[in-house]
Amino acid sequence: MFIVEVNMNLKRCILSAVLMLFVCTSPSYTQEPTPDFSDGKKWSAGLGFEYFKNTISWDEDSLISKLKTTLLTFHVGYEILDGLSLGGIFGYASSDFESLTFRELPISLTMDKGAIGGLLFGGEATFTFYETDSFDFSVLGQYIYYTGGEEQWNIPGLTVDGTATGKPKWSRATLGLSFRYLAAKPFLPYLNIAYSSLSGKFAMEESIQTLNRTEEKSISAVGNFLIGLGGAYDFSDAFSLLLEANITPYGRGDNYESGVDFGALLRLMYSF
Amino acid sequence: MKKKKLILLISIILFLSLTVSFNNAEQDRGTRRITDSIHRDIHVVKDNFRSRETQQRYASHEVLVKFKSSLSDNEVETLLDVYQSQKIQRIPKLNVYQIQIPEHTSVEEMVYVFDRNPDVEYAEPNFVAHITATPNDSLFSDQYALHNTGQEIGVPGSPSGTARADIKAPEGWEETKGTEETLIAIIDTGVDLLHPDLESKVVSGGRDFVNDDFDATDDHWHGTHIAGIAAAETNNNEGIAGVAWNCKILPVKVLDEDGDGYYSWIADGIIWAADNGADVINMSFGGEADADILRDALNYAKAAGVVLVASAGNDGDYVLYPAAYDEYCIAVAATDYNDERLDWSNPGPEVDVAAPGERIISCVPTWYWGQGSLPYGYAGGTSMAAPHIAGLAALIKDLKPWLRVDEIMDIIRYTAEDVNSGTSPGFDEFIGYGRINMDRALVPIKLTASSGK
Numbered sequence: 001m002f003i004v005e006v007n008m009n010l011k012r013c014i015l016s017a018v019l020m021l022f023v024c025t026s027p028s029y030t031q032e033p034t035p036d037f038s039d040g041k042k043w044s045a046g047l048g049f050e051y052f053k054n055t056i057s058w059d060e061d062s063l064i065s066k067l068k069t070t071l072l073t074f075h076v077g078y079e080i081l082d083g084l085s086l087g088g089i090f091g092y093a094s095s096d097f098e099s100l101t102f103r104e105l106p107i108s109l110t111m112d113k114g115a116i117g118g119l120l121f122g123g124e125a126t127f128t129f130y131e132t133d134s135f136d137f138s139v140l141g142q143y144i145y146y147t148g149g150e151e152q153w154n155i156p157g158l159t160v161d162g163t164a165t166g167k168p169k170w171s172r173a174t175l176g177l178s179f180r181y182l183a184a185k186p187f188l189p190y191l192n193i194a195y196s197s198l199s200g201k202f203a204m205e206e207s208i209q210t211l212n213r214t215e216e217k218s219i220s221a222v223g224n225f226l227i228g229l230g231g232a233y234d235f236s237d238a239f240s241l242l243l244e245a246n247i248t249p250y251g252r253g254d255n256y257e258s259g260v261d262f263g264a265l266l267r268l269m270y271s272f
Numbered sequence: 273m274k275k276k277k278l279i280l281l282i283s284i285i286l287f288l289s290l291t292v293s294f295n296n297a298e299q300d301r302g303t304r305r306i307t308d309s310i311h312r313d314i315h316v317v318k319d320n321f322r323s324r325e326t327q328q329r330y331a332s333h334e335v336l337v338k339f340k341s342s343l344s345d346n347e348v349e350t351l352l353d354v355y356q357s358q359k360i361q362r363i364p365k366l367n368v369y370q371i372q373i374p375e376h377t378s379v380e381e382m383v384y385v386f387d388r389n390p391d392v393e394y395a396e397p398n399f400v401a402h403i404t405a406t407p408n409d410s411l412f413s414d415q416y417a418l419h420n421t422g423q424e425i426g427v428p429g430s431p432s433g434t435a436r437a438d439i440k441a442p443e444g445w446e447e448t449k450g451t452e453e454t455l456i457a458i459i460d461t462g463v464d465l466l467h468p469d470l471e472s473k474v475v476s477g478g479r480d481f482v483n484d485d486f487d488a489t490d491d492h493w494h495g496t497h498i499a500g501i502a503a504a505e506t507n508n509n510e511g512i513a514g515v516a517w518n519c520k521i522l523p524v525k526v527l528d529e530d531g532d533g534y535y536s537w538i539a540d541g542i543i544w545a546a547d548n549g550a551d552v553i554n555m556s557f558g559g560e561a562d563a564d565i566l567r568d569a570l571n572y573a574k575a576a577g578v579v580l581v582a583s584a585g586n587d588g589d590y591v592l593y594p595a596a597y598d599e600y601c602i603a604v605a606a607t608d609y610n611d612e613r614l615d616w617s618n619p620g621p622e623v624d625v626a627a628p629g630e631r632i633i634s635c636v637p638t639w640y641w642g643q644g645s646l647p648y649g650y651a652g653g654t655s656m657a658a659p660h661i662a663g664l665a666a667l668i669k670d671l672k673p674w675l676r677v678d679e680i681m682d683i684i685r686y687t688a689e690d691v692n693s694g695t696s697p698g699f700d701e702f703i704g705y706g707r708i709n710m711d712r713a714l715v716p717i718k719l720t721a722s723s724g725k
Contacts, residue, residue, distance in 0.1 A: 101716050102716070103671075103672075103716065104672070104674070106672070106675060106679050106682070106683050107683055107686070107687060107712075107713070107717060108447075108714075108715070108716035108717065109716055109717055109718075109719055110716035110717070110718055110719065111718075111719055112718040112719060112720040112721075113720060113721050114719065114720060114721035153719040153720075155717055155719070156717065156718075156720075157687075157712050157717060158686045158687060158712075159685065159686055159687070159688050159689075159690055159698070159699070159705040159706055160686050160705075162686065164719055166719075208682070208686055209682065209686065210678070210679075210682055211679060211682050211683070211686070257332055257378070257379075258378065259378040259379075259380050259381070260378055260380065260381050262384065
């Protein structure tokens with residue numbers, strides 16, 4: 001029995017490793033504050049690209065759909081104390097609320113495909129509280145807020161002209177721990193474990209001649225436990241490149257099965 | 273140094289293993305719940321038409337993968353071993369493998385992983401197709417108005433219709449079939465209370481203003497026919513299907529055995545229906561005179577939140593009352609099995625929409641044909657068109673009880689199909705905004721990137 005159990009776990013380990021390898025070599029994904037890698041320099045600035053696909057619930061958790069988001073970000077950070085860095089994030093995000101459905105409007109509408117661009121801003125903090133020659137542990141925190149632009153659609157198939165106007169917004173707060181391996185410099189692999197909460201609203205206004213109503217739908221990610229695996233490569237004293245892939249498992253709900261969401265990010269940082 | 277790296281690697285693998293085990297346990301619990309629910313569903317026969325929201329979308333532990341043709345069978349087997357997956361079957365002509373995925377992974381995860389493999393052309397979930405909500409009523413295939421397949425309209429040798437020249441009832445039923453809470457008042461010659469397709473749908477004996485009693489039994493045939501179109505018992509293995517599958521009928525008799533009725537009886541009937549819980553009132557009759565008593569009764573019912581539907585008339589002249597009261601009623605014209613307007617359907621600016629009204633099969637009183645004949649028959653007229661709209665109004669009201677009467681009327685108008693756009697594009701006095709479309713009125717309309725401004 002014990003042997004069978006060990007064998008099963010080994011298989012799971014191999015499968016997990018294979019999956020992570022595939023994920024790491026794929027072009028994009030997710031969401032996670034990055035470890036501090038300013039290496040003694042006070043300021044840092046950089047550009048980032050992030051993609052995540054989160055399973056979101058709505059209508060009081062009875063229905064789910066996918067929120068696919070791409071972020072282009074500019075980061076600026078400052079180390080205010082030894083081991084403690086604070087930073088700001090600004091940028092652009094494009095969110096696709098595929099399958100989000102509005103059934104309280106006079107004529108029901110559902111989002112098929114179509115990303116909505118908007119502004120993004122937020123902040124992040126990193127505090128390294130334990131460090132040896134080989135590894136360090138840090139606490140990471142990040143908050144970002146996305147406010148989408150107003151997107152307008154012609155409602156197809158009606159006998160009169162009608163428009164739908166959507167305006168989304170969401171925010172994401174992440175807090176977690178990072179374990180970084182330092183003995184393989186200039187490559188610094190790390191593992192992040194974090195609690196991540198994404199929630200927001202989507203207001204859809206329908207306007208068809210005399211029919212005018214707005215429905216606001218609250219959304220929230222069903223998965224909150226995020227595991228990220230990544231690495232930073234210091235290819236000079238000033239420049240670092242960071243690549244991370246992460247997963248967010250979620251449990252079964254009343255109307256959906258359990259599953260895993262994916263994400264990835266890429267950052268190029270300059271320290272000075 | 274090597275030792276440290278080894279410790280790090282083991283830590284990562286152990287951590288991932290734990291998280292995967294956690295996920296696996298969650299899935300096991302999920303599988304048990306699904307199995308339990310399947311066993312329960314087996315005994316609930318009428319639940320086989322579930323709403324679109326609750327239907328299972330794909331097999332929970334399978335994916336379909338098409339490998340590149342350059343891969344040999346052995347190479348495919350090796351690849352599946354790497355993914356700890358097992359072949360269930362191969363569809364040879366498509367070279368698609370139906371694959372059982374490892375228990376501790378999700379379908380989405382494995383589709384993602386397979387899709388990234390350069391030897392794979394595509395990978396996707398094994399989606400589930402569901403029967404559409406086609407009722408099992410024996411005469412449903414004769415109801416071209418609800419679902420037109422191009423069938424013969426009537427007895428063998430009758431003309432055939434044009435496929436999809438119908439109100440798209442099965443598509444609409446995918447979204448809702450209504451509930452018993454919603455009541456359609458049939459203000460007419462009465463309803464056969466013992467008809468096998470209506471007996472369980474009428475909420476009471478109703479009210480008879482012709483004979484001033486509480487037994488609205490039909491002594492003509494017209495009211496029974498109208499009631500059947502709007503809300504006959506559906507999916508009961510016999511007879512016809514009603515537009516408002518699950519909604520109930522409130523019979524009100526205001527027309528006598530010849531099909532005539534005084535405005536006073538009609539006004540009484542409208543007010544009584546509104547006071548007795550009607551959500552929708554169908555009036556498949558008309559008079560030539562404009563009268564305050566009728567207008568006031570309609571005003572009373574509309575203020576009480578009742579949707580009023582009336583037929584335009586069948587003499588090809590002008591819209592009759594109460595349909596001509598534009599502010600209160602949805603005035604209904606008639607089309608045929610080819611989506612063409614019928615010459616005798618009264619035109620006018622008051623016409624809002626149309627529905628099939630030619631050779632419509634529905635219930636007739638059990639005594640009508642005599643013993644040995646089925647109590648169903650064909651009839652035509654805007655009278656038969658109107659209850660299609662009444663049924664749709666009931667389904668909308670049931671689905672969205674927060675909407676105002678005017679909003680429900682506008683939904684029916686704006687979601688219609690402009691079937692005579694070739695000769696009279698846009699709103700016209702023949703069929704108004706067009707023939708109603710239950711799919712558009714009930715099922716969410718997709719907003720695509722291309723419909724963006």
